[in-house]
C-alpha cells in the first residue's frame with residue numbers, strides 16, 4: 382500500500398500537459414513504500430515516477446530533498462532526477478498535494494542481501510557523500526540525537542506492552558550513547574541519506590553477473606549530519622543475518638569499498654561503534670513509535686522494533702572498531 386491519494390486519468394493528463402515529457406501511455410500505482418503515494422508513469426518520452434507527498438513530509442523541506450537529488454544526479458550518481466515543468470519548476474501540486482515527477486531507475490532491491498552487494502553499496506555511499514560536498518542546502522537531522530529523548534517519551538505510555546522492562550533499558554542505552562556521542566565539529570559532516578536500507582538501493586548485474594548499484598532512491602530522510610553516521614545506518618541495515626548474527630565479511634566489504642572513494646579519518650573509525658548504537662536506537666525508536674501508534678489493522682505494515690533492540694545490544698558490547706569492519 383502506498384497510494385493514499387487517488388489521481389484520475391483526467392487530472393493526470395492535465396498535470397502532464399505542464400511538462401514536456403510527451404503524452405501519457407500508461408500509469409499504475411506502486412504498492413511499495415509507506416510514506417508517500419507513488420505512481421509509475423510511461424509517456425512517449427520514457428518511464429517516470431510521480432510522487433504525491435503525504436502527511437509525514439513537511440512541504441517546506443521538499444526543495445531541500447529535490448535540490449539534493451538534482452545535485453547528485455548532475456554529478457553522476459544514479460538517483461531520481463526531478464523533472465521540471467515547462468516553467469522550470471519541479472515541485473508542483475496535484476490532487477491537493479505537493480507533487481513531483483522524477484526519472485525512473487531500473488533495477489531491483491535485494492530481498493536477500495549477499496556479501497557481493499556490500500562493496501557496490503559502500504562505493505555508492507561514498508560517492509553520494511563526495512558528490513554532495515558542494516551542495517549549498519542544509520537540513521537538520523530531526524531524527525538525530527536531539528530527537529531521540531522526545532521520541533522515547535512519546536513511546537513511554539505503551540512501550541512496555543512490546544516488552545516488559547524495555548523503557549528502562551532504552552533509557553540507560555540512550556544516556557550512554559548521548560554521553561559518548563562525538564562533539565559538534567569533531568567529525569566530518571555533510572549531506573547524508575540517513576535511511577539507506579536494502580529497499581532503497583537498486584541493483585543490476587554487470588556483464589560478469591556481479592551486482593552493481595543501478596539506483597539509490599527515497600531521499601526523504603536526507604539531512605545534514607555526520608558522514609560516518611550514514612555508514613552506521615548501513616552496518617545496521619545490511620550486515621546482520623536473519624538469525625541475528627553480525628556478518629563481519631559484509632561489514633568489511635562495505636567499509637573497504639567506501640574507503641576507496643573517501644578514506645575515513647581515524648576519529649571517524651574510532652566513533653563508529655557509538656554511531657552504530659545511535660543508528661540502532663534511532664530505528665528502534667521510530668519503529669516503536671509506529672508500533673504503538675499504528676492500529677494493528679491499518680494497511681501499513683509495521684516493522685519490528687525488537688530487531689533493533691538486538692542490534693543495539695550487539696553494538697553496545699563492541700569493544701573496538703575492528704570488530705565491526707573499520
Ligand SMILES: Nc1ncnc2c1ncn2[C@@H]1O[C@H](COP(=O)(O)OP(=O)(O)OP(=O)(O)O)[C@@H](O)[C@H]1O
Nearest residue numbers: 411413414415416417419430461484485486598599
Ligand atoms: N525513481 C524511481 N525509479 C523506480 N522505482 C521507484 C522510484 N522511486 C520509487 N520507486 C518505487 O516506489 C517504491 C516506493 O518508493 P519509496 O521508497 O520512495 O516510497 P516512500 O513511500 O516515499 O518511502 P518509504 O520507503 O520510506 O515508505 C520503491 O520501492 C520503488 O519500487
Ligand SMILES: N[C@@H](CCO)C(=O)O
Nearest residue numbers: 576578664667668684
Ligand atoms: N527504513 C526504516 C523505515 C523508514 O525510516 C526502517 O526499516 O525502520
